[in-house]
Amino acid sequence: MGKVRGAIVVDTERCKGCGLCVVACPTDTIVLADEVNGKGYHYAKMGNPEACNGCTNCAMVCPDSCITVYRLKPEKSK
């Protein structure tokens, strides 16, 4: 069975760039963007999308509930 693939969608305007998701991610998927949102925060985003396995750690530790997580159901081995 292939590696489980996941993805996160960050509410970049709600994110305060606290960085807790970055350290919570077991696969170093997340980085803080160079750009800033409307409040001047460097928001979180997937820096390394392929690494994400949809484990939801980031979403659970996010104090502002900014992260929505998707996980591709693993295909029956093709």
Added chain:
Amino acid sequence: MRELKLMKGNEAIAEAAIRYGVDGYFGYPITPQSEVMETLMAMRPWETTGMVVLQAESEVASINMLYGGAGSGKRVMTSSSSPGISLMQEGISYIAGAELPCVIVNVVRGGPGLGTIQPSQSDYFQAVKGGGHGDYKLIVLAPSSVQEMVDFVGLAFDLAFKYRNPAMILSDGVIGQMMEKVEFDEYKPRWTREEIIAKNPWAATGKPPTRERNIITSLHLQAVDQEKQNIKLQAKYKEIQEKEVRYETYLCDDAEYLIVAFGSSARISKKSVEIAREKGIKVGLLRPITLFPFPYKEIGAYTDQVKGILTVEMNAGQMVEDVRLAVEGKVKVEHYGRMGGMISSPDEVENALEELIIGG
């Protein structure tokens, strides 16, 4: 048919609360009013009407249990005496700010500080001008008999819910401890849950999908919102002042002098009026029943008729200031009153009338 009993004021308040359908009482022991809770605990209303009765760990806790209960749209009350009421002032300010109905009974005792357990009326300012922070008012009823202690429980709740405002029954140690005949109405059922939600849609009873969440709060962080809330409160108090003044007069029609007194001081002054009348002095008694709203206009109207007004109150002179406001300097106004729990005799009051008003 009303049922006739012989009871202390404090005991009568307890039975009146049960009969009226009060949902909850939260209190703390303090002389001279502990009988209220003792009576409630002895009558065990939780087994009959379902009324909750709970002794709290302090008056601070009591008033905040009241705040919680009132925010649930329930009819809740507490009773205490002067030092305990002082502890409740913060809670009362919150309750007034959040516009919640509830009833607080103050059986006043001599102060300041630990003071005495003897009766007094020295909490007038605290009750009427507001002992807590911010611009707010309590509806304040002043009973002068055990019957009024009973009747004012219902009246206080009706006014509290009509205006969504805390109401205080400002009694004192005399009326709390005195036994008198008293007539009771029959038992009224407590409100059902549906009635509460219908009558009090603002109450925090659990947010159904059909409405926005209800937030019971006195907090409006933005000053513009806090001012809006204050403007709304002031409009309410203005309406109460216009519509809810209650007072009683005795031999005032031909009076050349007036005594203004509330509560047990009014009982004493009624005798003084009779003593003076026997001496040919035409004096009458005006007894404010609502201390807020105060009968300013009604007292002011007597300035065309009387030459002087004596206020009689068991304190250093508090209500006298409101009478002076009512009279606007048109006639002489003086105060007479014992302090520290001492009670004046009718003769003392009559002498004071002669010395301070007639002779002066």
Added chain:
Amino acid sequence: MIDIKDIVKPENLVFKKSRVLTDNPMHYCPGCSHGVVHNLIAEIIEEMDIQDNVIGVAPVGCSVLAYNYIDIDWHEAAHGRAPALATGIKRLMPEKFVFTYQGDGDLAAIGTAETIHACNRGENITIVFINNGIYGMTGGQMAPTTLEGMVASTCPSGREHARDGYPIKITELLAQLPGTCYVTRQAVHTAGSVRKTKKALRKAFENQTRNRGTSIVEVVSTCNSGWKMSPVKANDWMVENMFPFYPLGDLKDE
């Protein structure tokens, strides 16, 4: 190569913000534990389907605006008085779920009597206790749970017990009261600890159906701006300094 668009599809959704949380942006500082606990409470209310049957009592403190974030009926208590309000509400509406949400100053300083006596009466409520060892809202003053040597604006050279007294382990005190049935201390600094805290909160809420007494969930938390650290550093500092004095785990579970 699987394209992100193929993953981000409704059928692949595994985690999203609880619908019981409002969309109001939270005023909490970046990285503050409050937000995490708010989401957990919202998730539990959603999962237990008690949005129309729960009343929250918010304190004075950073979470004074909690009623803007969790879409349920709320009371705003005076500082320290939430357990008394909750007592009144629960006694008068025993069929409702009632919880207080309090900080360390609210619960263990000004509200100590209300907290202890509500627990001593075994009020059938849930107390959510956020312990970050500081008064956050007012700008970082010393709190009853501030550790010895810990710096705060009213003990700028560190707390000294000779002057400031000792940090109080209020939860241990409350666990000794027969009125409490479930007393636990958790944290939300890692995903694993968040899962544990959610389980604890869920149990604390469900205890109200067993009417067995008061449930208390203390969440040892961070205060980035009060501690003057980044959120990540604050978590590390908490593990290193707060956990030894406030050890995590259940203190009572009857």
